[in-house]
Amino acid sequence: MAISRDARGGSRKDEHVALAEELRGEHAPAGVWDDIRFLHRSFPGLAVDDVDLSTTVCGRPWTAPFFINAMTGGSEKTALINADLARAAAATGVAMATGSASPALKDPTLAHSFAVVRDVAPEAFLFANVSPEMTVAQAQDAIGFLSADALQIHVNPAQELVMPEGDRDFRGWPDRIGEIVAGVDVPVVVKEVGFGLGRASIAAVAEQGVHVIDVSGRGGTNFIDIENRRRDRQEFAYLSGWGQTAAECLLDTLHRDSASDPAPQVQVLASGGVQSPLDVVRALALGASAVGVSGHFLHVLMSAGLDALIAEIEAWLSQVRTLLALLGASSVAELREVEVLVTGSTAEFARLRGVDLQALARR
Template sequence: MSTERKDQHVALAQKLRDESRPNGFDDIGFIHHSLAAIDVARVDLSTSVLGARWPLPFYINAMTGGSQRTARINAGLGRAARAAGVAIATGSQHIALRDASLEDSFRVVRREAPDAFVFANVGPTVSPEQARRAVQMLDADALQVHINPAQEIVMPEGDRQFSDWAQRIEAIAGAVPVPVLAKEVGFGLSRRSIEELARRGVRAADVSGAGGTNFIDIENHRRRRSEYGYLAGWGQSSAFCLLESLHLPPAVPLEILASGGVRHPLDVVRALALGARAVGVSGHFLHTLLDEGEEALIAELARWAEQLSSIMALMGCASLAELSKVDLLVTGRTAELARLRGIDLAALAHRQH
C-alpha cells in the first residue's frame, strides 16, 4: 500500500463522482398525512450507537488518510465533525500500521475533534495486535473493520485470500478494548453476512450498499486494461440490505447502521425508517469539502440537521423510534428483489396499524 494509491483513490472518487447512480433509496416512499405534522421544536434527532448517545443520527464515514494530501483532508473533516457535533471515521489505517511516519495523517482526526465519537478503521487482514494499535492511534471509541472482497479482487495489488476473514474478524473483536463495527465498502451486507458477523462477536454492522463511491470502478481505472468494467453494477443497495435486516431473528442482536449513496437528508430519513440507528456519509461530504471548502462543509452539516428535523416534523415523528414505525411504500427494483427474498412488503405498508 502506498501514499500514491491513497491520493489516487481520492482523485478517482472526485473524477468518477456520479450522484445520479441508482442507490435504492428512491424506491422507498412514505404516505403523506396532511394533519400529522408536529412542531419542529419537538423533534429529537438523538440516537444510541454502541452504548454512546449521539446528538445527530448521521456521521462522516470512512474516507482516507496516509499521505500529506489526505492528512489535510482528514484535518478538515475532523474540524467539521467538531463544529457540527457528529461522529467521524477515518479511512483504512493499514498504511500507518506499516509506516509509523504516516500515523499523524490519521491522528489529526482526534486532534481536531477531541470530543467526537471516532471510529478507527482496519481490514480483516490485520493481526489482533495491529487492530489494538489502530485503536490506540486515535484513542478511538470503536473500531470499523471494513470488508471489501469485491474491491480487492479488482485492485491490481489487492488481496486474493479471503477464506479466513470471518475467523480473523472474530479474533479482532475479541482482542480490542472497544466495540467492533463491521462495514462493507459499497456492495452491501446480506442478511447471511450479518448473521455470521453476529456469531463472530461483532457489535454493529454498517450495510454500506451500492449507489455511492464505487470501488470496483475506482480500482478498475487503476488497471492498465480496465478489464473489470462489467462488474460496475455489483452488489446490493443499502435500502435492500436494510429491508433484509428488518427480518433478522431476535438472536442476532447487532445494531444496524447504513451508508452508501446517501445524497441528502431524505435518504437519511429513509434509512432510519428502515431500521438504521445512524447513517454514514462519505462521498457527498468529501466533495463538499474539496469543491467548496471547510466552512461550506460545516454549513452543510448544519443544514442536514435542520432539514432532518423539518422532514420528521412533516411526518409527525418526534423521535427516531417513531420514525422506525411509519408505513413504508417499497416500489421499483427494490420491491422486486424484496419479493424474491420473501419480504412482506404489504405488512411494511401498514405497520403503523
C-alpha cells in the same frame, strides 16, 4: 481545496480520492434510495421543535443520526482532508470514521494522518478502521492513533479482487474478526465498502461477537470502478453495478419474514449512496440506528471547502428534523413506525427475499 489529476501519481490513497472525485464528475450518483417513499400526513401533529434527533450507537448517545463515514488517511494530502473532516465533525457534533489505517500500520510515519482527527476533534465520537487482515496488536495500534471510541473492520473482497495489487485469499476472515473483537477494548463495527453486507454475512460475524454492523450498500463511491480504472486494461467494467443497495440490505436483514431464519441480533447502521437528508430519513425508517455519509461530504469539501461542508452538515441536521416533523415522528424510534412504501426494483428484490411489503406500508 482541490486535488488535480496529477495527484493520481502519488500514493494509492491519494489516487483513490482523486478517482472518486473524477468518477463522480463523469457519473452522477444514482438515486438508489428513490424506491423508498412515505405516505404524506396532512396533520402530523407536532412542531419541529418537538423532534429529538438523538440516537444510540455502540452503547453511546449521539446527538445526530448521521455521521461522516470512513474515507481516507495514509498520506500527507489525505491528512489535510482528514483534518478538515474532523473540524467539520467538531463544529457540528456529528461522529466520524477515518479510512483504513493500514498505511500507517505498515509505515508509522503516516500515523499523523489519522491522529490529526483526534487533535482537531477532541470531543467527537471517532471510529478507527482496519481490515480483517490485521492482527489484534495492529487493531489496537489503529485505535491508539486517534484514541478511537470504536473500531470499524471493513470487508471488501470485491474491491480487493479488482485492485491490481489486492488480496486474493479471504479464508478465515470471520475468525480473524472474532480475534479482534475479543482482543480490543472498544466496540467493533463490521462494514462493507459499498457492495452490501448481506444477511448471511451478518450472521457470520454476529457469531464472532460482533454487535454492530454497517450494511454499506452500492450506489455511492464505487471501489470496483475506482480499482478498475487503475488497471491497464480496465477489464472489469462489467462489474460496475455489483452488489446490493443499503435499502435492500436493510429490508433483507430487518424485515424479512422467516421464522426459520431469524434476523441476526445486531445493531444496524446504513451507508451507501446517501445524497440527501431524505435518504437519511429513509434509512432510519427502515431500521438503521444511524446513517453514514462519505462521498457527498467529501465532494462538498473538495469542491467548496471546509466552511461549505460545515454549512452543509448543519443544513442536513435542520432538514432531517423538518422531515421527521413532516412525518409526525418526534424521534428516530417513532420514525420506525411510520408507513413505508417500497417500489421499483427494490420491491422486486424484497419480494424475492420474502419481505412483507404490505406490512411496511400499513404499520
